[in-house]
Amino acid sequence: MVEVLQGDCLELLDSFEENRFALTFLDPPFNQGKDYAYFDDDQPEWAYWDWLGQVCAKVHRCTQPGGAIYFMQREKNAEFVLRTLRETGWTLQNLIIWQKKTSAVPNQNRFGKQYQIIAFATKGKPRVFHRLRIDLPPEPGYKQPREEGVFVTDCWTDIREMTSGYFAGDEALRDLSGERIHKQQSPVALLLRILLSSTNPGDWVLDPFAGTGTTAVVAEQLGRHCVALEIDPNYVEVIRTRLQARRSADSILRWYPYYRFTPNLESIWQVEVTTEWGQGSHVALTA
Numbered sequence: 238m239v240e241v242l243q244g245d246c247l248e249l250l251d252s253f254e255e256n257r258f259a260l261t262f263l264d265p266p267f268n269q270g271k272d273y274a275y276f277d278d279d280q281p282e283w284a285y286w287d288w289l290g291q292v293c294a295k296v297h298r299c300t301q302p303g304g305a306i307y308f309m310q311r312e313k314n315a316e317f318v319l320r321t322l323r324e325t326g327w328t329l330q331n332l333i334i335w336q337k338k339t340s341a342v343p344n345q346n347r348f349g350k351q352y353q354i355i356a357f358a359t360k361g362k363p364r365v366f367h368r369l370r371i372d373l374p375p376e377p378g379y380k381q382p383r384e385e386g387v388f389v390t391d392c393w394t395d396i397r398e399m400t401s402g403y404f405a406g407d408e409a410l411r412d413l414s415g416e417r418i419h420k421q422q423s424p425v426a427l428l429l430r431i432l433l434s435s436t437n438p439g440d441w442v443l444d445p446f447a448g449t450g451t452t453a454v455v456a457e458q459l460g461r462h463c464v465a466l467e468i469d470p471n472y473v474e475v476i477r478t479r480l481q482a483r484r485s486a487d488s489i490l491r492w493y494p495y496y497r498f499t500p501n502l503e504s505i506w507q508v509e510v511t512t513e514w515g516q517g518s519h520v521a522l523t524a
């Protein structure tokens with residue numbers, strides 16, 4: 238079951254009962270001056286982190302004991318992320334480096350930036366953690382074929398970010414003139430890894446900043462329930478249309494062989510055999 242609710246997550250989070258969610262994916266605006274219709278993305282640092290502290294505390298309240306949060310941010314904010322999670326009761330498990338496979342942001346006086354952080358923390362001891370194995374291609378010169386794949390570590394180098402323009406690929410949602418609908422759309426492969434690692438089928442997943450609804454799209458396919466909150470009514474419409482459209486570009490099935498070495502894969506990834514997927518990757522979304 239997927240519920241898509243329009244509104245300010247700070248208010249909506251109060252409406253959920255305690256201990257409801259097994260996992261939250263937190264991908265807020267990054268306060269870097271982007272053009273959001275319903276969010277001031279250029280706030281004083283203290284105001285922005287005070288706000289995110291309130292969000293993290295409210296998510297903590299409605300997370301079940303042992304439940305997880307995956308909090309995505311710019312690497313330059315690592316210090317704030319760790320402090321905010323600690324001060325709102327979360328226990329850090331990993332600071333994941335997501336190296337995005339795309340070109341680095343060039344810099345004159347320091348190294349070019351090529352990764353984002355995802356802080357994985359839990360409410361006490363983790364309730365669920367599945368050690369995924371992937372069929373990562375060996376490094377050049379590696380002599381032995383890998384017969385059982387490798388465990389996923391805290392460095393994720395195999396998931397491509399959706400960039401602007403052509404390289405965003407089929408997965409990127411576009412309007413009728415071909416423009417990206419939401420520049421911060423997360424890749425399906427990213428949410429697949431997060432949900433597979435820290436939830437079981439039947440669990441409830443929360444996304445307070447749902448954007449285009451990637452979390453809901455993946456949760457539904459994996460047999461997890463999801464509540465998606467989004468303040469912008471246009472994006473709420475996008476999420477609903479996307480869920481109905483079942484675009485082939487959103488299917489998680491193409492990743493199944495990549496995770497095939499995971500010992501309990503069949504029990505955590507219940508393959509939907511009856512699902513009918515749309516033919517193309519495009520759907521007329523007009524937001």
Ligand SMILES: C[S@@+](CC[C@H](N)C(=O)[O-])C[C@H]1O[C@@H](n2cnc3c(N)ncnc32)[C@H](O)[C@@H]1O
Nearest residue numbers: 245246264276421422423446448449451467468
């Ligand atoms: C970085 S984007 C999330 C992108 C998302 N992960 C995806 O896959 O599309 C952040 C989203 O948060 C929404 N937002 C901003 N303030 C909000 C609030 N107070 N409550 C709910 N949503 C909010 C923005 O409209 C934007 O769509």
